[in-house]
Amino acid sequence: MADSDPIDFIKAFDDPAAAARYADGPRRFVPGLGAVHRMTALLLGEAAPADARVLVLGAGGGLELKALVEAHPGWSFVGVDPAGEMLRAAERLLGPQMARVELVQGYIDDAPDGPFDAATCLLTLHFLPAAERERTVRQIHRRLRPGAPFVAMHGSFPQGRARDRWLDRYAAFAIASGVEQEQALGARAAVAANVAMLDPAEDEAILRAGGFGAVELFYAAFTWRGWVAHA
Template identity: 75%
Template sequence: MTLSANPQPLDFVAAFSDPEAAARYADGPRRFVPGFEALHRMTGILLAERAPPDARVLVLGAGGGLELRALAEAHPGWTLVGVDPAGAMLRQAERTLGPLMARVTLVEGYIEDAPAGPFDAATCLLTLHFLDAGAREETVRGIHRRLRPGAPFVAAHGSFPQGAGSRARWLARYEAYAVASGADPEQAMRARAAVDANLPALDPDQDEAILRSGGFRDVEPFFAAFTWRGWVGRA
């Protein structure tokens, strides 16, 4: 998303494993994702519709801990398991969470490394866009297997029209929003080039179909902001 100035193929896990990049991570989403904090608040509301007050929540792609902190602060009875393949990001999450770590377990790895559950709810924010369609569906199925029947799942990530001309137009808007939000114009241009060269983004209808084929029902869109989309469904 905002990982590198290099438009050549990237190893996203390696990029996020850089401690300096992890320490700077909190600035990126706020500038590149419209409504970033609101997305976290909405996610908590949607999960709470079906999750109990003492829910155990799986957070896949826990990153630097911003989502974990938002959920833990809004729902003091919840315990959370955050999973991420980048150790540097998990160490940043520990710093972000501070005393909230008493209710959070962090796991370095991918969905197959997550506890078997069953969990009462799950999220995967700003993560699935790093995976191609096949790996994306496998990951969604892995989340589904770890949830109680009827448990809510919220996913949100880069998802925008990929047709001729459409991808370039939406990526230009991605760049323009970042600049309007205070990002350095050169950084925003490089981020756009990196996304264009490396991110296997899909059309929103393809992403929704993957959630359904991965086992989720009653899938509904709830978030749309330039190149970003979000859905809620239940196991």
């Protein structure tokens, strides 16, 4: 593949070897990912009932599903992801906990109509250009009960002249977390060339344009941001 060729991220995630390695990777690139999962469970629990049905968009790998299943034993889940290998990785990770989880291969339009009592979309929306990101957020909103909580977390950092500095920090954190330098710099190059990163203010505006109110920032760490909002 030439340096200028765009990366097909769905194909990359659908690689069996990549899916098998996935559980370890995000923790080395995302500061405090385990804490993000715990905070997500707490934030959803503020407004979702004890028997909530929860939509998890970008569920491949199963990391947040596992955290939510363990935190809320009365909840059931629908996890949606376009990469079949990642969904199989989620099945392996969840094991017997799959009894409370339905997995759907596809995108937001393939998700059931709901209504759901809560939703999450972690480490996913940054793969979508701005217009498709807003459409996806709007489709999540359409599937939620009034007042239902939604947690989104993904890459989001200052753009313009500051962009390269933040990309350098993204790679530096990964290297400091044990990622080989060549791999971290390759990930930096892939993000710079292929991922539709936005400024945090633009990301928050997309949540509001998608129909959500009471949008609150709950997580900010280097090149990552997380928000909780309500339908």
